[in-house]
Amino acid sequence: MTPTIKDIAKKADVSIATVSLVIHNNKRISEETKKKVNKAIKELNYHPSGSARGLVSGKTGNIGFILTNDHFLRSEPFYTRIFLGAEFEAREKQLYILLTTVPSEVKKGEKLPRFVLERNVDGVILVGKVPVEIVNGLKKYDLPLIFIDYEIPMEGYSAILIDNVNGGMSATQHLINAGHKKIGFIGADISHPSINDRFTGYKKALKSAGIEFNPDLCITDENYPARENGYKATKKLLKKNKDITGIFACNDAMAIGVMQCLKEKSIRIPEDIAVIGFDNVESDLFIEPPLSTMNVPKLEMGIEAVKLMSQILSKKVSSSKKILIPVELVKRQSTVAINNVSADKNK
Amino acid sequence: MTPTIKDIAKKADVSIATVSLVIHNNKRISEETKKKVNKAIKELNYHPSGSARGLVSGKTGNIGFILTNDHFLRSEPFYTRIFLGAEFEAREKQLYILLTTVPSEVKKGEKLPRFVLERNVDGVILVGKVPVEIVNGLKKYDLPLIFIDYEIPMEGYSAILIDNVNGGMSATQHLINAGHKKIGFIGADISHPSINDRFTGYKKALKSAGIEFNPDLCITDENYPARENGYKATKKLLKKNKDITGIFACNDAMAIGVMQCLKEKSIRIPEDIAVIGFDNVESDLFIEPPLSTMNVPKLEMGIEAVKLMSQILSKKVSSSKKILIPVELVKRQSTVAINNVSADKNK
DNA sequence: TAAATTAGGTTAATCGTTTAACTAAGTTTA
DNA sequence: TAAACTTAGTTAAACGATTAACCTAATTTA
The missing domain is CATH 1.10.260.40 (lambda repressor-like DNA-binding domains)
Known part of the structure; x- marks a missing residue:
């Protein structure tokens, strides 16, 4: 034995x-x-034996990882990559991760994840937009909480956040630098802090370049940043604005929808309209032309979260630390300097 | 407290x-x-307390869930759905699932998942094509093993398998019934039992319809059933065969690649060539026209696996039971009867 | 040189459950 | 009516680790 x-x-x-x-x-x-x-x-x-250890130490060595259903099933490997990073780091730190999903719309009487009720975790990582009811339920247990890519105004929790404002600025500036002036913004679920911040970055970039912000160039009323909504939003955008030369989509999924719509209308990318996304998740997806985007280091976010949790659990660090993860411009063929293609356009 | x-x-x-x-x-x-x-x-x-229970009973109440890296990160929510089903059933059965990924190409000296080494699981579920080295390593520990959608010839393990042969037959017959006679097969990683079985189903359907099997209509030399390989394979297929009217792709990912290639060549779907896939994972993916496919009940497979594991752990059932999961034809617009469009074709 | 300190361990209590073995009272059986 | 069962519990050992408290011999200090 x-x-x-x-x-x-x-x-x-x-x-x-x-x-x-x-x-x-x-x-x-x-x-x-x-x-x-x-x-x-x-x-x-x-x-x-983990059991024996857990019994005497009062620690389980487990970390809960909560994700909404639809985030987990999203076709782009965004949240799954974050999980993977978390898993890697958990191995390093001798911890286990218990992954569970919750519905994105919470019904009344919805229970908290079982690992919380049964005290089977020492802390919880919440990834993406987790329903506020779940978060409120969690607060009652005094478990350290770490948010990833989302935030709810409250005290005493930690968060790993993307630098969305600067990312939004960089993306927009990249288009501005190429000579674009009429730049559209395609968003959805605009109350989500991450997406709202990207929008803020867009506006900041325009302002600092002396370009006036025009709400007509911004479509933000879809409810979820997915492909089909990028497609729909682009239709609306083009109906009102014939002379747009660049589009910043709040994430890659929507950017794919944007491109699909442009292609259907035989609008050339980037010659007629340049497109940039955000997240860098679609690189394997075989799109023509390859999509410029802001890279979000997804694995690193998962790693940072578990590192932080490990420190919190060993009391090395307070349980309300915020970490801002920088993003980086990835230039591909969906954006090219307007100058470079002007000959092309005028022919 | x-x-x-x-x-x-x-x-x-x-x-x-x-x-x-x-x-x-x-x-x-x-x-x-x-x-x-x-x-x-x-x-x-x-x-x-789980720890106290685990200590005295010798059971952890945990089930290991092993997936390869690239399967977990696949853009279609195929394996993630299986995991989700497993998670659901685990809640029901008061079990926890520890998910871990392993590299799909195992380096020498690669360690087994930590939960196995530390005896932190009562059984292991292996999903998809897990490297044989890992499986061999696992055999040394006497943990019950359950394969999902993969099999390695050995004794005393259980498996939840898709009825790929019948699925392949149904898909092909669907095209035959519509009047198609020159039907191509697009596959990859043909040594994978699931894909090979789908190919077998294709051949069986042709045979029973009295259509002679023509190897020239089958492209199976790509290494991985992904979109880009579906695209490449279709190029090869069309180069040799101008008069194909239907294509059965071994999975939806490849089918997307097939459609992308056909569109580029301005071949109409389904008027010129009908396309059918397998898996039913792309329905949310906003493809035009919507792809006909064979539905694989992914959640159910996860559920069945955990149900079976739970029975094995309580000794209600032997540890070498095989469950065959039936699949079902999903007709969408990418396949239409050749008869229905013949007027169209002859114009 | 006697007291104090240090080095390198060991003893034993403890964590929260499960479960075999026991008990005490009531009920059947012969 | 005594022996044998039942019923409905209780007692106590065991699971495998951690760790405070203790111990002994060797070394240092005053």
Whole structure:
């Protein structure tokens, strides 16, 4: 059967306390004894029982990871990448992640995730727009909470956030630098802080370039930033504005919809209209032309979240730290300087 | 602090053993006592400690869920849906799922998932094409194994498999029934049992319809069934065969690539060439025309796997049961009877 | 040289459950 | 009526680790 600490103690001819102290690298143990014990551990392929550990320490070694249903099933690997990063770091830190999904629309009487009720996690990571009812429910348990890519105004929680304002600025500036002046913005679910911030970045960039903000160039009334809504929004945008030369879509999914619509209307990208997205999730998706976008380091966000959680759990850091993750412009063929193609356009 | 079984015992004025017996619905306890205890449990919002339970029972209540990296990050929500189903059923059965990914190409010295090494799971579910090295490593631990949508020839494991042969037949027959005779097959990673079976179904359907199998109509040499490979394969297929009227792609991802290629060449779907896929994962993906496909009940597969695991763990069932999941034709606009469009074609 | 400190351990209590073995009272059986 | 069962619980050991408190011998300090 699986070896226990007793087997190791017997084999190394020490007490079980010594074995435990060796495992925890206690300085009271001599190098010699450490070697002896470690040898026994290796030979018997011993791993401490999580249950026994959890029982005595009051810690489970588990972290809860909450995602809404539709975020988890989104076709772009955005949240799944964040999870993957979290998983990597969890291995490093000897933690386990319990992933669960919650409905994005909470019905009354909806229960909290089981791992919270059963106290099976030491902390919880909330990813994306998690319903406020769930968050409020969680507050009652004194578990450390970390948000990723979302925020709810409250005290004493941590967050890993994307630098959306600067990202929105960079994306828009990239178009401005290429000579574009009439630049549309395609958004959805504009009350979402991340998307709202990207919109703010857009407006800031225009302002600092001395271009007047024109609400007619902005379509933000769709409810969810998905492809089909990017498609619909573009139709609306083009109906009112015939002379747009650039579009900044609030994420790549919508940008795909934008491009689909432009293609249907035989509008050339980027010759007639340049398009830039945000997230950098569609690179594998085989779009023509390849989409310029703002890269969001998704794996890193998951990694940072678990790192932070690990620190909070060992009390190394307060439980209300905010981390802002920078983004980076990725130039591809969907945006080209207006100057570079002017000959093309005028022919 | 969190209430323990002692608090319940005190409150209900019984011994802790009685509380435990009530929780496990032991018949030795009178209805009256049961009520008293359950009332106390409700009032204190008591949930048994998983660690304590795990320690004494030797069971963790966790199930490992292994997926390759690239499967998890696939843009279509195929494996994520299976996971979701598993998660649902796990809640039902009071189990937790520990999800981990492994590289699809295993380097030498690659370790097994940590939850196996540390004996933190009672059983393991392997989803999709998991490297054989990992499977072999797992065999050494006597954990029940359940494969989903993949199989490796060995003894004493269970599997939830898609009825790919019949699915392949139905898809092909659907085209045959519409009057198609020159039907292409687009596949990839043909050594994968699931894909190979779909190919077998294709051949069977042709045979039973009296249509001779023509290898020139089948492109199966790509290494991975993704969009770009569907695109490439279609180019090859069309170069050799000008008069094809239908294409069966081994999955929806490849089918998208097929359609992209046809569109580029201004070949109308379904008027010139009808296209059918497999998996039914792209319905949200906003493709024109909507893709006919074989529906694979993904949630159900996850559910079945956890149900089966739960039975195996409670020894209700042997650990080598195979479940074949039926699939169903989903007719959409990418396939239409050749007869219906013949006028169109001859004009 | 006696007291204090240090090094390197060991002993034993503890965490929260489960469950085999026991008990005491009431009910059947022969 | 005594022996044998039932019923409805209780007692106590066990699971595998952690860690405060203790111990002993060697070394340092005053």
